[in-house]
Amino acid sequence: MTNVIAVPPSLDDYSFEQVLEQLAPLPADAKILIDARHARWASPYGLTALLTLAQTRAERPALAVPELDETASYWARAAFFQHAEALYDLHGAYPKRRDTGESNVLLEITPIAKSDDIHTIVGQVQERLKRIIQGELKLETKAVLGFTMTLSEVCQNIIEHAGQGGWVAVQSYRWTKRLGRRVVVIAVCDAGLGFRRSLESAPGHLPSARWDDAAALEEAVIRGVSRFRDRGRGQGLAGARNYVGRWQGKLSVRSGTARIAIVPPWDDDVPLAEGLPQFPGAQVQVIIPEHAPAAASQGSGR
Amino acid sequence: MMNHIDVSSVLRQTVACDLYSNLVTRSTGAAVRGQIERLLGDFGDAGGRALTVIDFSHVAMIDFSCADEVVAKLLMRYADADAPGDAYFLFRGVNDDHWDAISAVLDRHGLALALEADDGVRVVGVLSDDERRAWRAAYDLGRVGAADVASELGADTADAERALDSLCRRRLVMRVDGDYVAVGGGFIGGQ
Numbered sequence: 001m002t003n004v005i006a007v008p009p010s011l012d013d014y015s016f017e018q019v020l021e022q023l024a025p026l027p028a029d030a031k032i033l034i035d036a037r038h039a040r041w042a043s044p045y046g047l048t049a050l051l052t053l054a055q056t057r058a059e060r061p062a063l064a065v066p067e068l069d070e071t072a073s074y075w076a077r078a079a080f081f082q083h084a085e086a087l088y089d090l091h092g093a094y095p096k097r098r099d100t101g102e103s104n105v106l107l108e109i110t111p112i113a114k115s116d117d118i119h120t121i122v123g124q125v126q127e128r129l130k131r132i133i134q135g136e137l138k139l140e141t142k143a144v145l146g147f148t149m150t151l152s153e154v155c156q157n158i159i160e161h162a163g164q165g166g167w168v169a170v171q172s173y174r175w176t177k178r179l180g181r182r183v184v185v186i187a188v189c190d191a192g193l194g195f196r197r198s199l200e201s202a203p204g205h206l207p208s209a210r211w212d213d214a215a216a217l218e219e220a221v222i223r224g225v226s227r228f229r230d231r232g233r234g235q236g237l238a239g240a241r242n243y244v245g246r247w248q249g250k251l252s253v254r255s256g257t258a259r260i261a262i263v264p265p266w267d268d269d270v271p272l273a274e275g276l277p278q279f280p281g282a283q284v285q286v287i288i289p290e291h292a293p294a295a296a297s298q299g300s301g302r
Numbered sequence: 303m304m305n306h307i308d309v310s311s312v313l314r315q316t317v318a319c320d321l322y323s324n325l326v327t328r329s330t331g332a333a334v335r336g337q338i339e340r341l342l343g344d345f346g347d348a349g350g351r352a353l354t355v356i357d358f359s360h361v362a363m364i365d366f367s368c369a370d371e372v373v374a375k376l377l378m379r380y381a382d383a384d385a386p387g388d389a390y391f392l393f394r395g396v397n398d399d400h401w402d403a404i405s406a407v408l409d410r411h412g413l414a415l416a417l418e419a420d421d422g423v424r425v426v427g428v429l430s431d432d433e434r435r436a437w438r439a440a441y442d443l444g445r446v447g448a449a450d451v452a453s454e455l456g457a458d459t460a461d462a463e464r465a466l467d468s469l470c471r472r473r474l475v476m477r478v479d480g481d482y483v484a485v486g487g488g489f490i491g492g493q
Contacts, residue, residue: 115329119322126324126362145363145399152326152365160328232370235410239366239403 002062007036010177011046013252013285019053020277029058037092039066044169044187045285047080048109051167054087055191056280065092078169079108106132106184107170118155122148125170129184132172136182137290139247146243147184147288153236154188154284161227162192162281179266181290191281195220195255202227213256214274221253221260240286249288255281264289304353305345309372310360312337325364331371338376342389351388351476353485355418359395369403374411381473390473392486394418416474416485423486425474432457433472436465440475441484448482 005022008015019034026032034050042050054061063084066072075081076095084090107125112118126148133144151170158166172184196216199205205227208215219225221241226233237253244251244262252261252269259273266289310323316333325331338356345352356376358364364372373393380389393415396404405426408414414427425437439454439462440446448463455462466482469475476483 115327116317118327119317119324119330122324122326122363123322142398142402146402148324148363149326149365149403152324153367156327156365156367231411232374232407235366235370235406239406 002031002033004033004035007034007039007050009038009040011036011039011042011050013043013045013049013254013283016046016049017276019049020279023053024277027058028056031059032057032061033091034061034063034088037064037067040068040071042071042075044078044109044171044185045189045283047075047078048167048169048187048189049283051080051083051087051109052189052191052281052283053279054084061088063088063090065090065094067092077108078105078171079110083109083111083167104171104173105169106172107168109167109169111165112155112158112168112188112190113165115156115159118152118159121155121168122152125151129170132184133288136172137184137288139288139291143247143288146246147186150240150243150286151186153240154186154286156236157282157284158188158190158192161195161198162190164190164192166190166192166281175289179289181292183287183289185288186284186286188284189281190283194281195253198227199225203229212258212274214258214260214272217253217255217258217260218272221251221262244286244288247288249286252285254279254283304355305341306355306357307338307341308357308360309334309338310358312341313361323360323362325361325368325372327365328367328371331368332375334368335371335376338372339379339386342380342387345387345389351390353390353392353476355392355394357394358397358400361395361400364400364403366403366406369400369407370410373404373415374407374413377413377415377473378411381471390416390476390485392416392418392423414472414474418486423484430465430468432461432465433469433474436462437469437474437484440466440469440482441487444487445478445481445483447480451482 003026005019008018072094081094106128129147130144133139155168166189168188170186175183196213199216221237224234224238240251241262248264250264250267257276257278261269261271263269263271312334316337396417408427412428414425414429416423417426435455436451439451443450448466449459452459452462466475470477474485
C-alpha cells in the first residue's frame with residue numbers, strides 16, 4: 001500500500017511540519033507518495049527539505065510534481081527536479097531543462113558534500129548577492145559580506161557535523177503574506193546526525209538532566225558549544241546569530257524533534273518549539289528582510 | 303629579517319584554483335595556516351628572529367572558521383612556550399570586509415595583533431590598558447628600555463617592564479639586546 005503525503009499549497013518551514021506530521025506514524029520503509037500536485041509556492045526551505053526527506057526513506061519514495069506550469073517551472077529553475085530525479089520516482093510532467101532567464105533564485109539547490117563546494121557556492125553568489133542586498137533590500141555593503149559569511153558557516157555545519165552531504169539554496173522574493181517586504185533567504189538542510197547526536201559524540205560528553213534535541217539546540221545555537229573541544233569551534237552559528245540580530249533577520253534551526261529560532265520583532269514565532277515530529281539531521285533557515293525604518297512595529301500577519 | 307606572505311597566493315596554492323579569493327571553511331584555513339607555517343620554517347632556517355608581514359590585501363573575504371584557523375591559531379602557536387620559531391607578525395591589508403571575522407576570533411581567544419594601516423601601525427584585539435599604552439609608547443619612541451616607556455607614560459619602571467614583557471610574550475614587542483622594539487616600529491637593529 002502506498003501512503004499519500006499531501007504537500008500544502010504553500011510549502012515553507014512552517015507548513016513542512018504538516019508533511020512531517022503525516023510521515024510520523026509511518027515506518028522508514030513504508031511506500032510513500034509525496035503529492036505536490038496542488039503546491040503553488042515553495043520556499044528554499046520547502047524544496048531542500050523535500051530532497052532531504054527522500055534521503056531519510058529506506059524505500060525510494062514517489063513524488064507527484066506540481067500541476068501548475070508556473071510552479072513546476074520555478075521548481076525546475078531552482079534545480080529541484082534535477083536533484084529529485086535521483087531521489088524520487090517522479091510522476092507528472094515537469095520542465096526537463098532549466099530556464100536560465102532572470103530569476104529570484106540566487107543560488108539554485110546545490111549539494112554540499114565537501115569543503116570545495118563551499119568555495120564554489122560563495123564565489124557564485126557574491127556578485128548577485130551584492131545586487132540584491134544593496135539594490136533591492138537597501139542594506140549597507142556590510143550586510144552583503146555578513147550574508148556571505150553566514151552562508152559559508154551554515155554550509156560548513158553540514159560538512160563538520162552531519163556526517164553526510166546536504167543541500168543549500170538561496171532565494172530572494174517579496175514576502176507579501178507575512179512581511180510585506182523583500183527578503184533574501186538561505187536554506188540548508190541535511191539528513192545527517194543532527195545536533196544532539198553530534199554533541200553526544202564529544203569526548204567526555206555528559207548529558208544534562210534534561211538532555212534532548214531542544215537542549216542540544218540551545219547548547220549549539222545559543223551557547224556556541226561544539227562537539228570539538230577546541231575553544232575556537234562553535235563560532236559559525238554564533239556569527240550567524242549576531243548577523244541576523246544586526247539586520248533584524250531571523251535564524252531558525254530544526255533538528256530531531258525541536259526547533260530553535262532567533263526571532264526578530266516582525267515575527268511572532270516561538271523561540272523554542274519542542275515535541276515536533278522526528279526528522280533526522282539539521283535544517284537551517286536564515287531570513288534577511290529589506291530595510292524598513294518602521295520594521296519593529298510591523299505585525300507578522302500570520 | 304622582514305618576510306612577506308601574501309595570504310591570497312597561499313590560498314590559491316592551497317586550494318589549487320586560481321579563481322578562489324575567499325578564505326572560507328575551516329579545512330581551507332587549516333591548510334593555509336599549514337602552508338604559512340612551512341614558509342615561516344623556511345624563513346627560520348636563516349636563523350634568529352623573523353618578522354613576517356601577513357598580507358590580506360588580495361583576500362576578498364574571510365569567514366569565522368577560517369579566521370580562527372589562519373589568524374588565531376597562528377598567533378597562539380607562536381606565542382606558545384613550545385613555538386617552532388622566534389616569529390613576529392605584522393598584519394597588512396586587513397579591511398572592513400575581514401575585520402568582523404578577525405575581531406571575533408581575537409575576542410574569543412583573548413588575542414591581539416599588530417595591524418598596519420594607512421596612518422601607521424596599531425595593536426588591536428584584547429589588551430589591558432597598560433599593555434596598550436606601553437605598546438604605543440614603544441612604537442612612538444622606537445628602540446627603548448623600560449625606563450624610557452615608564453618616563454613617557456609617567457609610570458613606575460617596574461610596571462612598564464611588566465607590560466612590555468607581557469607584550470613580548472604575546473609577540474607584539476621584540477626584545478633586542480635588552481631593549482624593546484614594537485612590532486611594526488621602524489627600528490629593528492642588532493639582529
